[in-house]
Amino acid sequence: MKIAVIGAGYVGLVSGACLAEFGFDVFCVDHDGKKVAELNAGRIPIHETGLDKLIHDNREAGRLHFTMDLKAAVAKADAVFIAVSTPTRRGDDAADLAYVHKAAADIAAALDGYSVIITKSTVPVGTARKLKAQIRGLRPDVEFDVAANPEFLREGSAIGDFLHPDRIVVGSESKRAQDVLRKIYQPITQSGAPLIFTDFESAELIKYAANGYLAMRLAFVNQLADLCEKVGGDITVVAQGIGHDQRIGHHYLHPGPGYGGSCFPKDTRALAATAREAGAPFSLIEAVVGANDKRKAGLFQRVAQVFGGTPAGKRIAILGLAFKAETDDLRDAPALELIPALTAASASVVAYDPVVSKNGAPAFAGIDWADSAYDAAAGADAVIVLTEWNEFRGLDLGKLAKSMRTPLMIDLRNLYSAGELAKTAFTYHSLGRQTMKPVTERSA
Numbered sequence: 001m002k003i004a005v006i007g008a009g010y011v012g013l014v015s016g017a018c019l020a021e022f023g024f025d026v027f028c029v030d031h032d033g034k035k036v037a038e039l040n041a042g043r044i045p046i047h048e049t050g051l052d053k054l055i056h057d058n059r060e061a062g063r064l065h066f067t068m069d070l071k072a073a074v075a076k077a078d079a080v081f082i083a084v085s086t087p088t089r090r091g092d093d094a095a096d097l098a099y100v101h102k103a104a105a106d107i108a109a110a111l112d113g114y115s116v117i118i119t120k121s122t123v124p125v126g127t128a129r130k131l132k133a134q135i136r137g138l139r140p141d142v143e144f145d146v147a148a149n150p151e152f153l154r155e156g157s158a159i160g161d162f163l164h165p166d167r168i169v170v171g172s173e174s175k176r177a178q179d180v181l182r183k184i185y186q187p188i189t190q191s192g193a194p195l196i197f198t199d200f201e202s203a204e205l206i207k208y209a210a211n212g213y214l215a216m217r218l219a220f221v222n223q224l225a226d227l228c229e230k231v232g233g234d235i236t237v238v239a240q241g242i243g244h245d246q247r248i249g250h251h252y253l254h255p256g257p258g259y260g261g262s263c264f265p266k267d268t269r270a271l272a273a274t275a276r277e278a279g280a281p282f283s284l285i286e287a288v289v290g291a292n293d294k295r296k297a298g299l300f301q302r303v304a305q306v307f308g309g310t311p312a313g314k315r316i317a318i319l320g321l322a323f324k325a326e327t328d329d330l331r332d333a334p335a336l337e338l339i340p341a342l343t344a345a346s347a348s349v350v351a352y353d354p355v356v357s358k359n360g361a362p363a364f365a366g367i368d369w370a371d372s373a374y375d376a377a378a379g380a381d382a383v384i385v386l387t388e389w390n391e392f393r394g395l396d397l398g399k400l401a402k403s404m405r406t407p408l409m410i411d412l413r414n415l416y417s418a419g420e421l422a423k424t425a426f427t428y429h430s431l432g433r434q435t436m437k438p439v440t441e442r443s444a
């Protein structure tokens with residue numbers, strides 16, 4: 001079976017490599033010539049555990065190809081996945097489908113026989129139907145089907161998520177398309193993953209509903225943490241206490257600096273926009289968007305308060321820049337809001353992230369870079385933990401504190417426990433727990 005994947009980003013690369021691993025002949029197409037050249041030179045443009053090897057092995061086996069030539073990739077393809085970006089549209093909150101429609105037009109021009117065109121990008125309800133009309137309008141002469149097949153992988157565990165999904169969702173209107181998709185996913189379904197066939201609209205809504213619900217849990221636990229800070233109580237214990245309720249569960253109940261990344265921020269906005277447009281306002285999701293924006297915008301104030309109102313003149317070490325651990329993705333990362341606010345307030349910032357590159361974002365212009373968490377902390381007035389990288393969990397906190405000008409930590413991921421901090425000189429501010437004073441003050 002020949003498969004084309006349009007868009008070689010986080011989703012397209014992982015999907016393409018996994019499909020090649022199943023033995024299909026896969027052509028990943030991207031209009032970014034630099035990216036394609038990098039991939040063809042054996043360099044992987046994103047950080048995703050295991051992806052280098054998967055891509056290398058499948059290229060060696062001759063099953064995985066990277067190209068800018070969409071026409072050749074789509075010719076004779078049994079299936080064409082659209083995995084291009086769907087960012088927030090400039091000027092409003094809806095998803096910008098310009099890349100999707102451009103890809104659909106290019107695919108239409110290249111079709112030379114029956115093929116299933118599959119949206120793997122996250123697209124608003126109604127998109128599959130529109131694409132079907134678009135392609136039919138451009139190519140009344142060819143046989144094709146459209147299917148909506150949202151992707152649920154998470155960056156950082158993307159390969160495992162693709163290969164072992166909780167479910168596969170396919171919206172389609174044709175038995176022939178279902179058969180193609182059934183065959184493509186057979187290596188996954190045979191190990192037990194449910195394959196849900198549904199209509200276009202339900203498939204598209206399932207993706208937004210899942211992301212909207214998870215974002216809502218994060219906004220909920222963040223506000224609960226704020227409440228704990230005001231009235232006493234420890235969010236870690238409170239979250240555990242509710243998470244043990246089997247109707248609730250433990251996932252997505254960890255407070256943080258506000259969700260970021262390439263999905264939750266834009267997908268919650270797009271869901272709210274769709275609901276407004278449809279005349280069924282989703283006030284819960286509107287509130288989640290507002291709460292998360294406020295949380296990220298409030299990070300600077302949270303830090304400034306620790307310094308009695310302003311961090312001016314302080315040297316601040318930031319541990320972690322990516323929006324979450326195990327990825328280099330900076331899209332909508334809290335660091336992009338906090339760091340410019342700190343530098344604008346005349347704080348000097350030094351950052352360390354295990355994988356984010358120095359020229360990762362214009363927001364980082366002018367900051368210093370360290371080669372390790374210890375380097376970053378040396379001589380600093382405060383350490384701020386922004387990303388929950390595992391390597392930060394095992395830091396020698398005593399050593400870290402000793403190297404600092406003032407041993408102050410603002411932990412926006414709640415990585416450390418009272419027990420770990422008990423023998424250190426740290427004054428420790430975290431989320432939804434009471435501030436811990438240094439050991440000398442505690443014993444005084």
Ligand SMILES: NC(=O)c1ccc[n+]([C@@H]2O[C@H](COP(=O)([O-])OP(=O)(O)OC[C@H]3O[C@@H](n4cnc5c(N)ncnc54)[C@H](O)[C@@H]3O)[C@@H](O)[C@H]2O)c1
Pocket residue numbers: 006007008009010011012029030031032035083084085086099100102103120121122123151152153154155262263
């Ligand atoms: N990143 C995730 O964790 C994730 C998870 C599930 C779903 N999604 C969804 O998948 C889609 C892609 O996300 P991503 O993170 O992979 O985006 P990305 O920005 O990393 O990659 C998109 C790629 O598409 C290419 N592209 C855009 N238009 C093109 C065209 N017309 N022809 C060829 N190439 C084109 C871009 O150059 C880019 O390399 C989005 O809709 C996103 O919401 C993302």
